[in-house]
Amino acid sequence: MTTDPILRMDNVTSGYGNTTVLHDVSIAVEDGQIACLIGPNGSGKSTLMKSIYGFADVQSGTVTLRGEEITGRSPQDNLANGMSYVLQDASVFPGMSVHENMLMGGYVFNDDDRAAARAEELYDEFPVLGDIRGQKAGTLSGGQRRLLELARALMVDPDVMMLDEPSIGLEPRFIDDVFERIEQLNDLGTTILLVEQNAEKGLSVADRGFVLASGEIKFTGTGTELLNDEEVGRLYLGG
Numbered sequence: 717m718t719t720d721p722i723l724r725m726d727n728v729t730s731g732y733g734n735t736t737v738l739h740d741v742s743i744a745v746e747d748g749q750i751a752c753l754i755g756p757n758g759s760g761k762s763t764l765m766k767s768i769y770g771f772a773d774v775q776s777g778t779v780t781l782r783g784e785e786i787t788g789r790s791p792q793d794n795l796a797n798g799m800s801y802v803l804q805d806a807s808v809f810p811g812m813s814v815h816e817n818m819l820m821g822g823y824v825f826n827d828d829d830r831a832a833a834r835a836e837e838l839y840d841e842f843p844v845l846g847d848i849r850g851q852k853a854g855t856l857s858g859g860q861r862r863l864l865e866l867a868r869a870l871m872v873d874p875d876v877m878m879l880d881e882p883s884i885g886l887e888p889r890f891i892d893d894v895f896e897r898i899e900q901l902n903d904l905g906t907t908i909l910l911v912e913q914n915a916e917k918g919l920s921v922a923d924r925g926f927v928l929a930s931g932e933i934k935f936t937g938t939g940t941e942l943l944n945d946e947e948v949g950r951l952y953l954g955g
């Protein structure tokens with residue numbers, strides 16, 4: 717069964733100022749899916765997410781969330797509208813506690829009680845985070861910090877969450893844990909669009925995959941279809 721896509725890009729050409737990075741890109745992510753974007757370095761994966769979120773310039777084409785056009789909206793508006801984005805270089809505030817970092821994730825509420833209540837819900841969901849809520853974020857391990865970044869982005873209870881390279885910089889022993897967390901977020905009902913350098917890992921959790929090269933979508937399929945595609949394997953999965 718298919719549902720209407722929750723997030724779409726239709727014929728988007730975009731970049732930065734006069735520089736064009738993406739050419740005529742169309743993707744559709746259905747409600748409740750995990751979608752994964754793979755492709756070589758510099759192919760425009762981060763730019764695709766930035767074009768959805770208002771960090772890059774859409775030169776033509778449209779971006780749609782829940783059927784409503786959001787092309788060119790600001791990141792703040794997108795966050796308030798139920799979409800969160802964990803940037804590749806997302807960082808925690810090292811001098812603040814885990815809990816204070818969580819509250820920052822709910823700043824758009826303008827309501828301290830509501831933010832605190834939402835943080836408690838997330839500690840129930842991720843007890844490891846609740847256990848260290850008083851600890852300064854700068855003292856966390858890489859895996860704990862990534863979990864905090866993910867949980868902080870959940871403070872607004874987003875319908876759609878975009879994650880740019882969630883496994884980057886993590887020790888191998890934490891990588892499986894992060895992917896389990898991503899599947900857990902998805903089980904809670906959040907639609908996820910993920911950029912992942914570890915293409916096999918990313919596609920293995922994905923309902924839908926997109927291969928981007930030189931700013932164009934070259935292949936689309938289910939995660940399994942792309943993993944099993946001979947050409948995708950040879951060109952983009954290292955054999």
Ligand SMILES: Nc1ncnc2c1ncn2[C@@H]1O[C@H](COP(=O)(O)OP(=O)(O)OP(=O)(O)O)[C@@H](O)[C@H]1O
Binds near residue numbers: 735761762763764
């Ligand atoms: N702020 C910017 N201004 C101008 N050009 C940019 C900007 N950010 C990225 N680019 C260019 O856009 C192209 C695509 O970069 P992008 O970061 O989207 O690729 P990527 O596929 O995410 O790469 P990586 O896997 O290395 O993160 C690159 O040529 C890059 O130099």
